[in-house]
Structures are given as C-alpha cells and as structure tokens.
Amino acid sequence: MAALTEEQSMLKDQASAWATEQAPVQKFREMRDSGAAEGFTPATWESMVDMGWTGILIPEAYGGSDLGYLTFGVVLEQLGRQLTASPLFASALVGASAVILGGSDGQKQQLLPKVVDGSEILTLAVDDGPRHAPAAIAMKAERTGDGFSLSGTKHFVVEGMTATTLIVAARTGGASGSMDGLSLFLVPGDAPGLSRARLATVDSRGYANVTFDGVSVGADALLGEADQGGVLLDAVLDRARAGLGAEMLGTAAQAFDMTLEYLKTREQFGRVIGSFQALGHRAAGLFTQMELARSCAEAALQAIDADTDDVAQMCSLSKARVGDFLHEMSNQLIQIHGGIGMTDEFDAGFYLKRARVLEALYGNQAFHRDRYARLLGF
Amino acid sequence: MHMSDDLNAFREEARQWIGENFPESLKGKGIGMEESGEDLGADLDRWRERLAARGWGAPTWPVEYGGGGLSQSQARAINQELVAAGAFNHIPMITGMGITMVGPTLLDYGTDDQKARHLPGIASGEIRWCLGLSEPNAGSDLASLSTKAVDAGDHFVLNGQKIWTSGANISQWCGAVVRTDPNKPKRDGISFVMLPMDQEGVETRPIRLIAGASPFCETFFNDAIAEKRDLLGPLNEGWTVVKRLLQHERQSQTGSGMASSGAKPTPIQELAKGYVGTDADGALADADLRTRITRHLMDAKAHGLTIARITAEAKGNVEVSAAASILKNSATIVAQTKAELTLELMGAQGLGWEGEAFTDQELGTVREWLGGKAMSIYGGSFEVQNNIISKNILGLPETTQKG
Numbered sequence: 001m002a003a004l005t006e007e008q009s010m011l012k013d014q015a016s017a018w019a020t021e022q023a024p025v026q027k028f029r030e031m032r033d034s035g036a037a038e039g040f041t042p043a044t045w046e047s048m049v050d051m052g053w054t055g056i057l058i059p060e061a062y063g064g065s066d067l068g069y070l071t072f073g074v075v076l077e078q079l080g081r082q083l084t085a086s087p088l089f090a091s092a093l094v095g096a097s098a099v100i101l102g103g104s105d106g107q108k109q110q111l112l113p114k115v116v117d118g119s120e121i122l123t124l125a126v127d128d129g130p131r132h133a134p135a136a137i138a139m140k141a142e143r144t145g146d147g148f149s150l151s152g153t154k155h156f157v158v159e160g161m162t163a164t165t166l167i168v169a170a171r172t173g174g175a176s177g178s179m180d181g182l183s184l185f186l187v188p189g190d191a192p193g194l195s196r197a198r199l200a201t202v203d204s205r206g207y208a209n210v211t212f213d214g215v216s217v218g219a220d221a222l223l224g225e226a227d228q229g230g231v232l233l234d235a236v237l238d239r240a241r242a243g244l245g246a247e248m249l250g251t252a253a254q255a256f257d258m259t260l261e262y263l264k265t266r267e268q269f270g271r272v273i274g275s276f277q278a279l280g281h282r283a284a285g286l287f288t289q290m291e292l293a294r295s296c297a298e299a300a301l302q303a304i305d306a307d308t309d310d311v312a313q314m315c316s317l318s319k320a321r322v323g324d325f326l327h328e329m330s331n332q333l334i335q336i337h338g339g340i341g342m343t344d345e346f347d348a349g350f351y352l353k354r355a356r357v358l359e360a361l362y363g364n365q366a367f368h369r370d371r372y373a374r375l376l377g378f
Numbered sequence: 379m380h381m382s383d384d385l386n387a388f389r390e391e392a393r394q395w396i397g398e399n400f401p402e403s404l405k406g407k408g409i410g411m412e413e414s415g416e417d418l419g420a421d422l423d424r425w426r427e428r429l430a431a432r433g434w435g436a437p438t439w440p441v442e443y444g445g446g447g448l449s450q451s452q453a454r455a456i457n458q459e460l461v462a463a464g465a466f467n468h469i470p471m472i473t474g475m476g477i478t479m480v481g482p483t484l485l486d487y488g489t490d491d492q493k494a495r496h497l498p499g500i501a502s503g504e505i506r507w508c509l510g511l512s513e514p515n516a517g518s519d520l521a522s523l524s525t526k527a528v529d530a531g532d533h534f535v536l537n538g539q540k541i542w543t544s545g546a547n548i549s550q551w552c553g554a555v556v557r558t559d560p561n562k563p564k565r566d567g568i569s570f571v572m573l574p575m576d577q578e579g580v581e582t583r584p585i586r587l588i589a590g591a592s593p594f595c596e597t598f599f600n601d602a603i604a605e606k607r608d609l610l611g612p613l614n615e616g617w618t619v620v621k622r623l624l625q626h627e628r629q630s631q632t633g634s635g636m637a638s639s640g641a642k643p644t645p646i647q648e649l650a651k652g653y654v655g656t657d658a659d660g661a662l663a664d665a666d667l668r669t670r671i672t673r674h675l676m677d678a679k680a681h682g683l684t685i686a687r688i689t690a691e692a693k694g695n696v697e698v699s700a701a702a703s704i705l706k707n708s709a710t711i712v713a714q715t716k717a718e719l720t721l722e723l724m725g726a727q728g729l730g731w732e733g734e735a736f737t738d739q740e741l742g743t744v745r746e747w748l749g750g751k752a753m754s755i756y757g758g759s760f761e762v763q764n765n766i767i768s769k770n771i772l773g774l775p776e777t778t779q780k781g
Binding site for chain 2: 002003260263264271272274275276277280281283284285287288291292293294295296298299317320321366369370372373374376377378
C-alpha cells in the first residue's frame with residue numbers, strides 16, 4: 001500500500017475485517033442463489049451506511065467525512081477482495097462525485113445528505129450501446145418550454161434496478177462523436193416515461209437497461225451547464241475509473257492469494273505443485289504484475305486527491321493496467337486450480353465473471369490505451 | 379510538516395549550488411561524451427572534484443569516508459535537481475562497481491581499516507573497481523566457482539579465470555569471490571577478497587560482443603596476490619558477502635539510480651510520429667505499433683510509480699529491498715521493449731551497423747538494442763530473479779538446489 005495515514009490504515013483494517021466476517025464471498029453466493037433482482041443484500045448495504053462509508057467523499061457540510069478518493073479506494077479494494085455487492089460504488093462514489101463536481105448548492109443540499117444516509121441511491125446512465133463510448137452518445141434531450149424532454153435507452157446502468165435518482169448523459173447540441181454538446185440531467189427513478197429492464201449478467205448484480213420515453217424534467221434537473229456536460233462527464237468517469245481500479249486490484253489480489261495458497265498445499269507427483277519451476281515462475285510474474293498494478297491504482301486515486309493536471313492520464317493508466325492484470329490473474333486462478341476451478345461450488349468462477357464486468361465498465365483496456373495515447377498526443 | 383520544509387530548503391540549497399558550480403560547457407551532456415570528439419576533460423574533472431569535495435559522489439555515505447552523510451530523500455533531491463539543471467553525477471559511472479556495489483558492501487561488512495583505505499578513493503571518483511564474480515562454468519550457478527585462493531601467510535595466492543569482469547582493463551582494484559576451502563559444501567568454502575589489478579599475476583582481455591566493443595573482459599589470475607587485510611568478511615563466509623553484493627547490484631539495476639546523464643532523450647512517441655507519420659486525427663499511422671508503444675509507455679510509467687511507491691512505503695530507506703528482483707525484471711522489460719520498438723519504428727534506418735547512410739541516433743539505437751539483451755542476463759538473469767521472487771518473497775519451495 002501507499003504510505004497510508006493512520007486514519008486510512010484504520011479504515012483499511014475495519015473494511016478488511018468487516019468484509020471477511022460480515023460480507024464474505026459466501027454471502028454473495030447466497031444472494032446469487034436467491035436470485036435477488038436488486039443484485040445485493042439490503043442488510044449488507046445498511047451496514048455500510050451505518051459505518052459511514054457512503055460519506056467518505058462528501059463534504060462535512062452535507063453530512064459526510066470528506067476523506068478523499070484514496071481513502072475510498074482503500075475500502076473498495078477490501079470489498080473487491082470478497083466480491084461484496086452493494087450500491088456503494090455507483091452511489092457514493094460515481095453519483096456523489098457528479099453532484100459534488102457539477103451540482104448547485106440546492107442540488108447538493110437536496111441529494112448529498114441522502115446519499116450519506118442511504119435513502120438515495122444515485123447512478124450514472126451514460127452509454128447508448130453495449131460498448132463504452134461517451135463521445136458517441138446520440139440520445140437527445142429536447143428543449144421544451146420550461147425544461148427538457150429525454151428519449152432513448154441507456155445500456156448496462158450500474159444498480160439500474162435500485163437507483164432512486166439517475167444522472168443521465170444526453171445530447172443537447174453537437175454531433176455524435178464529440179464530447180461537445182452533452183448535458184447531464186438528474187432524473188428521478190419514478191419519473192413518468194422511465195422504465196427499467198433488468199439484465200441477468202454473469203456477475204449476478206443489479207444492472208438494467210433504462211428506457212426514457214419522453215421523460216420530462218425541469219430546467220433545475222440540469223447538472224452543471226447545458227451543452228458543457230462533456231467536461232463534467234469526463235471528470236466523473238475518471239473518478240469512477242479510479243474507483244474501479246481499486247476494486248479490481250482487490251479482486252485480483254484475492255485471486256492471487258487464493259492461487260498462491262493452492263500452490264503451497266496442492267500435491268501432485270508426490271510434491272506440492274508450487275515446487276515446479278514453471279508454476280513458481282508464473283507466480284513470480286503475476287506477483288510482479290500485481291506490484292506494478294497496485295502502483296497505478298493508488299497513483300490515480302492520489303492524483304485526484306491532489307488535483308494534479310494528469311488526472312485523466314493516470315485514471316486511464318489505472319483502468320488499463322489493473323484491468324490487464326485482473327484479466328490474466330482471473331484466468332490463472334482457474335487454470336492453476338485445475339478441475340476444481342471449473343466447479344460452481346468453488347469461488348474461482350465468481351472472480352472470473354466479476355473480472356470481465358469490471359474490465360468492461362467505463363472503458364476496457366483497449367479504450368483506455370487509445371485514450372492514453374491521444375492524451376499523450378499520438 | 380517541518381520535515382518536508384527541511385527537505386525543500388535542502389533542495390533549494392542544492393539547486394543554487396549546482397547553478398553556481400556546474401560548468402556550462404557540460405550542460406546536457408552525458409557519460410560517453412568523450413566519444414563525441416569534444417574535449418571536455420578539464421571541465422569534467424573540475425566538476426568531479428567539486429562533487430567529491432561536497433561528498434555528493436556518494437551522498438548517503440558517512441562524511442568520514444568521503445560521502446555526504448545525507449538521507450535517501452536528500453540524495454534523491456540532489457538527483458532531481460541535477461536532472462532539472464541538465465547536469466549529472468558521473469562519479470558512479472567512472473568508479474565502475476565502486477559506488478553501486480563495492481562501497482555499500484564495504485559499509486556493511488568492512489573493517490574500520492578497510493573502510494578508511496578504500497571508501498574515500500571511490501567517493502572521490504579516483505579509484506575504479508571491477509568485480510570478479512562469474513566464471514566460464516559458474517554463471518547463474520555462481521556458487522560452483524572454482525578460482526582458488528591458497529593461504530600463504532600474510533596473503534592469498536589466486537589462480538583461476540573470471541569472466542564478464544566489466545571494466546577490468548581500466549580498473550585499479552578488483553573484488554573477487556574465490557574458493558578458500560575446496561573440501562566444504564560449495565557455498566561454505568567461498569571467501570571474498572580485494573586485490574589491486576596492477577600486478578604481475580593479473581591479466582585482462584576485452585571481450586567483443588554482439589554490439590561490438592564492450593566493457594567486459596576475461597580476467598586471468600596466475601599466482602595473483604591478495605593481502606589478508608583485504609579479506610572482506612570472515613574466511614569461508616564469502617557467500618554471505620556476495621549475496622549482499624548482488625542485492626546491491628539488483629538495487630542499482632532497478633532504474634532508481636543516479637542521474638548519470640544530463641541529456642533528455644526524445645520521447646518514443648514523438649520519434650515514431652517522425653518516422654511513421656500520423657493520420658488526420660493526429661494518431662500514429664501504424665495502429666498496431668501505436669498500441670504497442672502505448673503498452674510500453676504504460677509499463678514504463680507503472681515501473682516509475684512502483685519505485686516511487688516502494689520508496690514512500692519504506693520512508694526513504696530502500697538501500698536493499700526485497701522488491702529489487704521485481705524492479706530489476708520490470709526495468710529490463712521496459713528497456714528491452716523500448717529498444718525493440720525504436721528499432722522497428724525506424725524501419726530500414728534502424729538496421730544499420732555503421733556508415734554515412736545512418737544518423738548517430740539510428741546507429742546508437744542499434745547498438746543499444748543489441749547491448750540491452752544483456753540486461754536480462756547479468757546481475758542474476760530474468761529467470762534467476764523469478765527464482766528469488768518465488769522463493770524469498772512468495773515462500774514457494776526451492777527449485778534450483780538438489781535434494
């Protein structure tokens with residue numbers, strides 16, 4: 001870990017102990033087996049709210065603790081280890097970031113305290129299609145007399161089944177292919193004309209395709225300025241990506257620990273399989289990749305906290321580099337466990353399935369390599 | 379925090395001193411500049427003397443041995459200020475293995491007499507050291523070495539052959555691992571001795587490599603003499619000394635070392651744009667190459683961030699860290715990949731050996747590409763580092779020893 005403050009170290013220990021004891025993978029398995037449409041266990045979510053994690057980013061004036069993104073990442077990493085499912089990421093990181101960065105005083109007053117106490121679940125509705133491409137947004141928000149009318153479908157909305165307020169990216173100007181002309185809107189989940197279609201996904205969580213059929217919102221629903229939402233959206237997405245970097249790191253680190261433990265205990269040919277050099281070297285290579293990935297994940301969170309001018313680069317670096325490691329690690333988790341890794345009874349499959357969703361969310365590795373190259377001017 | 383205030387004040391002082399003392403004629407130059415035909419010798423030596431007088435040749439060594447008595451953070455600050463000013467500290471380079479390996483190991487294991495006799499000459503950049511470690515039949519399996527040292531009263535008599543002794547032909551001193559007890563198990567009969575190179579029993583022959591001329595030599599000991607007072611560490615316990623020496627070597631190969639050159643290379647993506655061209659959006663015209671360059675740049679960034687992170691976690695004390703094997707392998711991948719990509723983006727211009735048809739940069743790229751293949755072999759090969767990681771860091775069983 002980065003050199004953590006005392007407060008961050010305590011929170012890390014608290015999150016680690018809580019996730020291991022109160023929300024381990026077994027809980028996730030029970031939730032999956034129950035077929036819960038919300039994609040998480042309400043009691044687990046309530047515990048997180050009680051511990052104050054929903055307020056980590058939120059200024060004290062709105063009831064939060066304002067501890068910053070590295071601190072949030074410390075918690076997400078521990079949750080990623082146990083595959084703990086909850087709306088914490090979508091609401092208290094992504095949604096809260098959008099309101100903090102783009103909201104008026106009134107909007108902050110209205111939403112942030114409720115994010116902290118869990119009575120609001122926010123989420124970002126960004127992509128029009130199955131691939132992450134914010135510049136390609138075509139969904140329109142037509143100006144009406146005193147507001148806007150939204151029509152179109154947003155794909156793969158995280159916590160789309162339970163979100164109480166959606167932050168919707170739509171086009172008020174410009175052409176598809178450009179980040180200019182986008183606007184962000186706060187849309188209540190129960191707005192007339194809004195409908196949700198649950199997606200049954202490999203990671204068993206609560207995604208939905210959300211359709212807006214002439215949904216009317218007032219001018220006060222606008223988050224930030226009309227047509228200028230591209231910059232805000234980019235900033236919110238980067239915070240989301242840095243958060244995913246931390247969660248992915250935790251998921252991959254747990255997969256690594258499980259694999260290392262197996263290398264030390266599983267015997268074949270009369271010896272532990274970790275004594276075979278082919279596997280020892282593979283483990284050494286994965287460990288090296290993990291150390292490099294950790295540096296990227298932490299650096300992105302620290303860049304946001306320090307408001308450096310390379311936040312976008314660092315967030316793409318984190319998402320791509322940690323994503324690459326998680327991809328390889330989740331495959332090796334299965335491979336090195338052999339047949340047992342293929343069984344549903346063992347947890348390896350959960351990590352593999354979750355890995356691919358995390359990789360795809362808000363831009364996969366290819367998306368972020370392309371973006372990194374563009375940011376560097378080639 | 380007042381600690382960082384102190385560091386900032388130190389940094390400010392360093393910047394000012396460099397500004398006042400670094401010769402303008404050396405700005406932006408680096409080691410190897412003598413090959414460019416410019417005669418910078420006098421200024422270079424003046425700069426060495428000024429660095430040495432301040433103890434900055436070896437900033438973290440004790441003042442009594444010619445060092446600066448500074449912390450790791452202060453040494454890093456000096457380094458950063460040198461780079462920022464287009465300056466450099468060439469003392470590590472001109473002392474061969476002195477600053478990076480011999481000195482730190484002497485500080486760990488040397489007697490007061492040994493430290494007093496050997497360290498000041500290294501810190502001032504006047505005495506170059508080589509190391510006699512590998513032998514023709516003892517490479518990755520160094521402990522199987524067979525060069526013998528026989529007790530002859532107040533000295534040892536050495537016989538045998540060393541190989542890959544970098545800079546042996548221009549060094550004044552050598553640190554060598556030798557077998558002092560052939561009857562003990564292989565790691566238990568080894569000692570570490572230091573001996574002057576200017577003596578009848580020592581002969582060196584430079585080795586020509588795939589990249590052409592090289593600093594590497596074969597070194598022959600024919601009744602060479604090492605004084606007993608130059609035995610480093612106890613008799614027959616040289617393996618412990620060597621292990622520490624190799625840790626210092628890995629540390630020096632992690633890419634976290636000192637600024638040895640003031641020249642700022644062109645970023646590879648800019649070089650690529652020049653040779654390959656761009657499309658209407660400004661993206662590199664070769665999409666496949668663009669992706670691979672991006673991967674490389676991300677690897678390089680991740681490597682740099684990891685050095686910074688490990689340094690921060692160790693609160694500045696990273697003399698010898700368990701992470702050295704990871705960083706050495708990572709640094710190797712970054713450097714070798716960069717060389718391959720640079721060669722590739724130059725097309726046919728990246729395939730020249732010599733002659734007017736190629737620029738100095740193109741020819742330099744080719745030689746660097748070839749020379750860089752050694753990175754994954756020397757200092758413990760890529761595979762040996764993976765053995766170390768799997769055994770020492772991950773706790774997996776030993777795979778290289780019999781029984």
